[in-house]
Amino acid sequence: xxxxxRMEKLEQSLGDPADPGSPLGFAAILAADERAEMFAEGxxxxxxxxxxxxxxxxxxxxRLTRLDDLAEIMQSVYRRDPCLGLGYGTSSxxxxxxxxxxxxxEHRRTVAGLLLxxxxxxSAYHELAHGNDMGRTEFEAMPGRGGLVxxxxxxxxxxxxxxxxLVMFARTDRRQGSRSHSQILVEKEGLxxxxxxxxxxxxxxxMRGVQLGGVExxxxxxxxxxxxxxxxxxxxxxxxxxxxxxxxxxxMMVGILDTGLRTAVGHALSxxxxxxxxxxxxxVRSTLVGAFADLLACDCFGLVCAxxxxxxxxxxxxxxxxxxxxxxxxxxxxxxxLSIVLGAQSYLREGENGIFQKLMRDLLPVGFGxxxxxxxxxxxxxxxxxxxRRSWSTADPxxxxxxxxxxxxxxxxxxxxxxxxxxxxxxxxxxxxxLEATSAGADRDERRVRDLAGRFLAELRELTETCADLxxxxxxxxxxxxxxxxxxxxTAVLMAAACLETWRHNRxxxxxxxxxxxxxxxxxxxxxLDGRTPELPEDVEKTxxxxxxxxHEKGVSFGLSSRRFAGGSR
Amino acid sequence: MAEPLTGESADVLRTWLAExxxxxxxxxxxxxxxDVPLGEYGLDSIAAVGFIAEVEDxxxxxxxxxxxxxxxxxxxxxxxxxxxxxxxxxxxxxx
Ligand SMILES: Cc1cc2nc3c(=O)[nH]c(=O)nc-3n(C[C@H](O)[C@H](O)[C@H](O)COP(=O)(O)OP(=O)(O)OC[C@H]3O[C@@H](n4cnc5c(N)ncnc54)[C@H](O)[C@@H]3O)c2cc1C
Numbered sequence: 001x002x003x004x005x006r007m008e009k010l011e012q013s014l015g016d017p018a019d020p021g022s023p024l025g026f027a028a029i030l031a032a033d034e035r036a037e038m039f040a041e042g043x044x045x046x047x048x049x050x051x052x053x054x055x056x057x058x059x060x061x062x063r064l065t066r067l068d069d070l071a072e073i074m075q076s077v078y079r080r081d082p083c084l085g086l087g088y089g090t091s092s093x094x095x096x097x098x099x100x101x102x103x104x105x106e107h108r109r110t111v112a113g114l115l116l117x118x119x120x121x122x123s124a125y126h127e128l129a130h131g132n133d134m135g136r137t138e139f140e141a142m143p144g145r146g147g148l149v150x151x152x153x154x155x156x157x158x159x160x161x162x163x164x165x166l167v168m169f170a171r172t173d174r175r176q177g178s179r180s181h182s183q184i185l186v187e188k189e190g191l192x193x194x195x196x197x198x199x200x201x202x203x204x205x206x207m208r209g210v211q212l213g214g215v216e217x218x219x220x221x222x223x224x225x226x227x228x229x230x231x232x233x234x235x236x237x238x239x240x241x242x243x244x245x246x247x248x249x250x251x252m253m254v255g256i257l258d259t260g261l262r263t264a265v266g267h268a269l270s271x272x273x274x275x276x277x278x279x280x281x282x283x284v285r286s287t288l289v290g291a292f293a294d295l296l297a298c299d300c301f302g303l304v305c306a307x308x309x310x311x312x313x314x315x316x317x318x319x320x321x322x323x324x325x326x327x328x329x330x331x332x333x334x335x336x337x338l339s340i341v342l343g344a345q346s347y348l349r350e351g352e353n354g355i356f357q358k359l360m361r362d363l364l365p366v367g368f369g370x371x372x373x374x375x376x377x378x379x380x381x382x383x384x385x386x387x388x389r390r391s392w393s394t395a396d397p398x399x400x401x402x403x404x405x406x407x408x409x410x411x412x413x414x415x416x417x418x419x420x421x422x423x424x425x426x427x428x429x430x431x432x433x434x435l436e437a438t439s440a441g442a443d444r445d446e447r448r449v450r451d452l453a454g455r456f457l458a459e460l461r462e463l464t465e466t467c468a469d470l471x472x473x474x475x476x477x478x479x480x481x482x483x484x485x486x487x488x489x490x491t492a493v494l495m496a497a498a499c500l501e502t503w504r505h506n507r508x509x510x511x512x513x514x515x516x517x518x519x520x521x522x523x524x525x526x527x528x529l530d531g532r533t534p535e536l537p538e539d540v541e542k543t544x545x546x547x548x549x550x551x552h553e554k555g556v557s558f559g560l561s562s563r564r565f566a567g568g569s570r
Numbered sequence: 571m572a573e574p575l576t577g578e579s580a581d582v583l584r585t586w587l588a589e590x591x592x593x594x595x596x597x598x599x600x601x602x603x604x605d606v607p608l609g610e611y612g613l614d615s616i617a618a619v620g621f622i623a624e625v626e627d628x629x630x631x632x633x634x635x636x637x638x639x640x641x642x643x644x645x646x647x648x649x650x651x652x653x654x655x656x657x658x659x660x661x662x663x664x665x
């Protein structure tokens with residue numbers, strides 16, 4: 001079955017979440033959340049669908065062929081229950097991507113077998129003592145007693161207790177340096193008694209159903225061949241494989257914003273105020289349209305970066321960090337503004353809008369989970385001078401396939417992902433391409449597009465000047481906040497380029513080809529960059545508001561692909 | 571391309587490497603022992619990215635930052651870079 005068919009099938013098997021009678025709907029999801037439990041009915045439905053197969057490449061029996069499709073498939077899970085998204089899905093996906101990136105055939109078969117049998121594999125990197133500072137990881141797997149001996153702790157890790165196997169980030173060499181860690185595969189079956197002790201669960205504000213746990217190993221012996229790939233290459237494998245997951249997690253979480261917006265539109269249309277409904281208030285409309293435009297921008301950037309992993313794997317160390325940074329910021333802000341439309345309803349834990357408060361809590365880790373936003377800036381910062389000198393005024397634009405959902409993509413090139421982008425950036429080169437493809441004498445909308453492209457191109461030129469000679473001290477952990485700011489301005493430029501190029505390469509599409517969405521998305525985006533509240537042209541707002549209501553009415557996604565969801569709106 | 575790096579100017583590269591590293595870790599170059607792993611001076615994986623980019627530009631070579639992870643001292647780095655320079659100029663001549 002092709003990906004569109006699978007998306008349809010998954011939607012149908014999970015049903016309309018807003019249906020109060022649905023055993024898989026929001027009412028049941030909220031009840032599980034109140035109990036801080038994973039949603040058992042939902043897990044059974046995902047078992048039946050075989051969601052884990054989406055994480056396994058076809059040569060190992062799964063359906064992982066395109067990362068943009070995977071993002072959309074997982075949006076169907078996240079839009080219902082982010083705890084299922086993380087606790088059923090992405091926790092195992094992160095572990096699996098490590099394996100596909102570095103492991104030998106036998107380890108790959110083992111992990112594929114577990115996943116295809118609906119088992120879980122946890123990804124255990126985090127230690128409370130070190131947070132994002134992975135290089136300080138203390139948990140160790142040292143040669144001894146004819147195998148590897150495990151010692152140390154991992155904490156605040158999804159599914160660590162209920163998983164059948166763990167991919168663990170471990171010190172395998174006591175020397176300092178960047179070749180002292182490895183990923184190891186720990187299968188729980190057959191582990192020596194008493195070698196492992198689980199720590200009490202970590203209760204959390206959001207993702208309450210997700211079982212965040214910890215583990216302590218003491219002199220626990222595992223087979224000597226448990227290291228994934230080359231011993232000592234763990235940091236490199238993390239930096240490469242996380243490019244996939246740091247792009248995909250926020251791209252999947254666009255589903256959360258979809259339901260947030262759907263809930264807010266439903267409320268604004270039904271809430272009677274001042275002799276009309278809340279949606280009659282221009283301010284409320286603007287907020288809804290703004291969130292719609294933000295969602296489209298995020299979906300667009302996420303899907304473009306997902307395709308970049310296939311088409312420009314040498315450039316994605318920068319793009320993945322930019323995707324995580326920019327999308328998490330825009331989505332969190334949009335969700336906050338939607339909460340204002342919902343008012344007190346955003347604060348109630350039951351009833352028609354009860355799902356909103358849960359989604360708002362569940363969205364928060366998009367900013368700090370699996371790399372802090374600041375750590376993403378830090379990935380980009382030392383690369384800025386190279387990018388400025390080698391690419392920003394000279395690079396060739398990206399291939400058209402980056403921007404089209406119907407493009408042919410090669411299999412995920414795990415082996416080609418690189419620690420840095422080597423100063424290569426073909427996405428921002430698209431800004432100049434859009435200027436060339438549009439003319440100043442064209443119609444009003446095309447002039448608006450041109451102005452916006454010019455605004456972001458000017459930003460890129462300014463960045464080029466500032467970054468080309470950025471002093472060494474500003475490219476390390478000692479950098480000041482002005483330097484971090486350069487990285488975030490650059491992510492804004494990349495996001496704008498992704499939107500502009502998507503419009504340029506899809507002018508045959510009835511929705512994407514009409515520049516209204518682009519003008520709205522980039523108008524808001526430029527406003528954020530300039531630190532002012534963006535106001536959209538009246539006609540653009542009107543067009544998008546009509547589109548928003550139409551999609552809401554028909555139960556169609558608010559994302560780029562306008563695909564039909566199960567059930568439709570209430 | 572930088573000056574030839576053989577014979578009498580053999581130390582030129584080593585000296586340059588130590589000087590640039592000193593700038594990244596904010597210490598006098600004289601304090602950088604050529605046999606001590608640079609991580610011990612605070613040249614972490616982030617600083618390594620910026621530093622290796624400078625080396626690439628200076629020597630007109632394409633390098634991966636992991637070259638520093640595999641050759642973490644000035645002397646080791648110096649040795650591997652000379653090999654790279656030599657094989658790059660072989661390619662140039664045969665082309
Ligand atoms: C719901 C949930 C699920 C999780 N699941 C897993 C899992 O499955 N596996 C796992 O291994 N872990 C998991 N974790 C742990 C998670 O990975 C860590 O919380 C995460 O790595 C961040 O650590 P920290 O928040 O303690 O950040 P810290 O690194 O302690 O950061 C603290 C502060 O320093 C700033 N900072 C950090 N780095 C930089 C930098 N380079 N430059 C500037 N500022 C910086 C941050 O912005 C932040 O303000 C999970 C956490 C949650 C909440």
